[in-house]
Amino acid sequence: MSHELLKTYPVVIELPVAWGEMDALRHVNNIVYFRYFESARMAYFTRLRIWNYMNETGIGPILASTGCKFKLPLVYPDTVSVGTRISEIEADRFVMKYVVVSHQHAKVAAEGEGLVVSYDYRALRKAPLPDEIKTRIEALEKSVESGTPDGG
Amino acid sequence: MSHELLKTYPVVIELPVAWGEMDALRHVNNIVYFRYFESARMAYFTRLRIWNYMNETGIGPILASTGCKFKLPLVYPDTVSVGTRISEIEADRFVMKYVVVSHQHAKVAAEGEGLVVSYDYRALRKAPLPDEIKTRIEALEKSVESGTPDGG
Amino acid sequence: MSHELLKTYPVVIELPVAWGEMDALRHVNNIVYFRYFESARMAYFTRLRIWNYMNETGIGPILASTGCKFKLPLVYPDTVSVGTRISEIEADRFVMKYVVVSHQHAKVAAEGEGLVVSYDYRALRKAPLPDEIKTRIEALEKSVESGTPDGG
């Protein structure tokens, strides 16, 4: 789904809504949206080749906090597109934004964000965000801007 | 994925493997295969228009038992195709067969089955499988056989 | 577990950590915390007899947003106590606070909150929070304060 609602997100994944993810209120259960966010985050990290970097250096991402605003209940059958972008980069952390778009409704079903901290898994403490990762994030984010008419 | 391994299954769905569905052994957790089966079952039921029938008559399917044989561990990233067919029809029940095929390996990751009983949700007791549903099942199953070279 | 960390929470539930809820990083997966919050929320709603009220009037709670700060990774085997309280009541909504305490560590593993909106499920729109529910919330919250030395 290539949609106006997703055009500022450099990484977009598509996921089918599973019948069994609806709860007794007959809507997709609230925890499933965080699974959507996680899958989108992992797709973004793959684009950054962050796991290779982590295997070599021991420095990788850790989710410090996350949140979701529910806009529209999701119901089976449907497919969602989940867009992700990184909106703020600081010395040892960045903020990811998520949007969940329902194909049935062509509307935003939920918006979320996550704070990801750079962590040294060998030293067991926070670590500065490596320059290499920061550069890759900036390049990936720029790919979206340059795709818009007034990009550049 | 149109694969030899799936050709006897009239209903096939594709599902992405989610990173968060792996457990501490770094394989897709065993309960996730039953979610795959459920999603495949629901896709098959949709093809039978079983929910409309249930809304009109109160007679619908209930899962009486299910099982799975694990053949190959699944790991993120991967996509699975899940095929479903109905192998035995009796007066008040039928047996569904499931197969999970890993795209990464082009191999069967798991095989399963489910016993589905026809249930009168208004009278709260087992009910004969309606002829109409039985006819639809037979037509759907035949669609696969006739698709094979020596079909019919 | 009757713990200092939980004493300001009028509703506390205990939940075992399931092995299968750990992910490939060998910590309890982030979405599980939102299941903990949900279970705590339902326990609180039960104490308010909110479901009876909803059946009679059609007015009930809807989760508008939720978030979690992760403080300490959880690992199987462990048991968590999840405390809930309502911190702010407005005309048509209230804010719930959650705390997850690990028994292994006797420390806070996570803190969260949820914004719950009063919804008329018959008219399909927001509704004022019924006085009766507001009174029950205040009584339940007061039960904790009066348990403290300077309570009341």
Next chain:
Amino acid sequence: MSHELLKTYPVVIELPVAWGEMDALRHVNNIVYFRYFESARMAYFTRLRIWNYMNETGIGPILASTGCKFKLPLVYPDTVSVGTRISEIEADRFVMKYVVVSHQHAKVAAEGEGLVVSYDYRALRKAPLPDEIKTRIEALEKSVESGTPDGG
């Protein structure tokens, strides 16, 4: 819960039914029963100190197949007791039996079984079940029999 229905099971765990584990049919979703079985299996393995053995030798259990018969739908709120026993031991495998008892109904909600194969995680192939583990299983199973009148 110390119940007649559980008395032949040497390992019994108690788990609360979570509201969010009910699906759109307002019963606990079928995949949750396999989570119950898994939690029971892990509790049994802990009693066998199987993980220590695995860390030392590389030989551990792997789930080859599992199945469940659903007897009674579970509904929130409820608590289940899940009993586990090992019913058959062969050279390189054993069969576990599970029973799920609803406290609300004091009845069996489901019965299941799992085939567990002994696996050499270093050599990546099946391995004979170590005598030490076999002896521990027999001792644990005997603990139940000796609790019955004609035990011994």
